[in-house]
Amino acid sequence: MAKIVDWKHIYYERQLATEAGERIAQAYNFSTPPVDPLKIIHEERRLIHAVGDDFGDAFDGRIKYIGPRFLICYNTRYDTWPHTGSHHSKVQFTIGHELGHYFLDEHRKILVSTHTAHGSRTEFVSDSLIEQQADCFASGLLMPSSLFRPLINKKNFPSIDEIKKVRQSFQVSLIGTLVRWTQLSDFPCATIAVRNGVIQFGWVSEAFRRIGAYRVLRGESVEGRAFRRFSGQDPSFSKYRDGSGSGVGLNWLDYSQKRLDTLEHYFVIPYTKTIWVFLIVDENDLLELDL
Structure with missing residues (x-):
């Protein structure tokens, strides 16, 4: 059983x-x-x-x-x-x-x-x-x-450089930064770990949970074109690299009530052979669903 x-x-x-x-x-x-x-x-x-x-x-x-x-x-x-x-x-x-x-x-x-x-x-x-x-x-x-939240809730769409700047301020790992960012964000975002093209686990922000998007599609293959293009650039995971792309929420989240366009930041972590994805959705796309 x-x-x-x-x-x-x-x-x-x-x-x-x-x-x-x-x-x-x-x-x-x-x-x-x-x-x-x-x-x-x-x-x-x-x-x-x-x-x-x-x-x-x-x-x-x-x-x-x-x-x-x-x-x-x-x-x-x-x-x-x-x-x-x-x-x-x-x-x-x-x-x-x-x-x-x-x-x-x-x-x-x-x-x-x-x-x-x-x-x-x-x-x-x-x-x-x-x-x-x-x-x-x-x-x-x-x-x-008390220290972290004020720095990460200034804007809906942080850049990779802005994420790195916060990480440097706290002298913490990139992975830890992304997870904590998602936990404390006022905006709709998620942090997702992908290995061999398959979603391993992830976190969603409170803004997603309010509309019923409680979980990532754990165990599912990632279908997004931008992610596949990024991951295919160096399948060996030989060194750290990052990049950005766009996609849709249904490739990542257990939620299909409305199309959600996503901005996606990708981070290759070589020692775990994992790509960590930080995806962001425009908060205005969720307003009518959060009523």
Whole structure:
């Protein structure tokens, strides 16, 4: 029998984790970006010992309770990529993710009771709820809504350069930026991960949910011409690149009540062989549907 997934429960748990991350950022007095998770580890040094090293493909992050402290290991292999600051933004997100396992009560209880090392792949690639919660914690920690929301709700159609500028301000990963942007946007937008031409998962903004477009077409092949043209330019995914195109919402969203024309930004993430799509719809196209 197929397992019934309670998406409302999952959404609720992820939201609680995000809010927990925001509270920690506030508790440690981060009033301007960027939020540095290593500063939090320093403040918690009596209870956390952290080690950064190149762990190859073993894990992105790992945490274990060894009493009386928690040992956090974070993979610095991504520091070979161009970056500003002490670590690449992927590493920073991983540290935030591991702090989620430390600060979230249920995660902490499991670590203390089992004394088992918990390894993670970070940045929204896991179907496990516990990993999704830790990712959401990192998102809320590194991009608190009080700091992030005002910057991303200035216009309906942000350019790729404007997205990168916000990312740089917070010194966070591009993936984390796109997901958080969608979560906090007042405008109709979505962030979607595509691998081998198939939609893997995604997020939609509140403006889409209000008209009944609750989900992306997970498991469906992407039919949009602009996307296919972009993805076909370098099927090897050998390096980062980005670009833009146009399409229609029915290629991405479980919603067919009205044709929705989309502006689409594409971002190739080489290490996961994934194209992340940020699609935007004119808010005026939704006004009559939102009445």
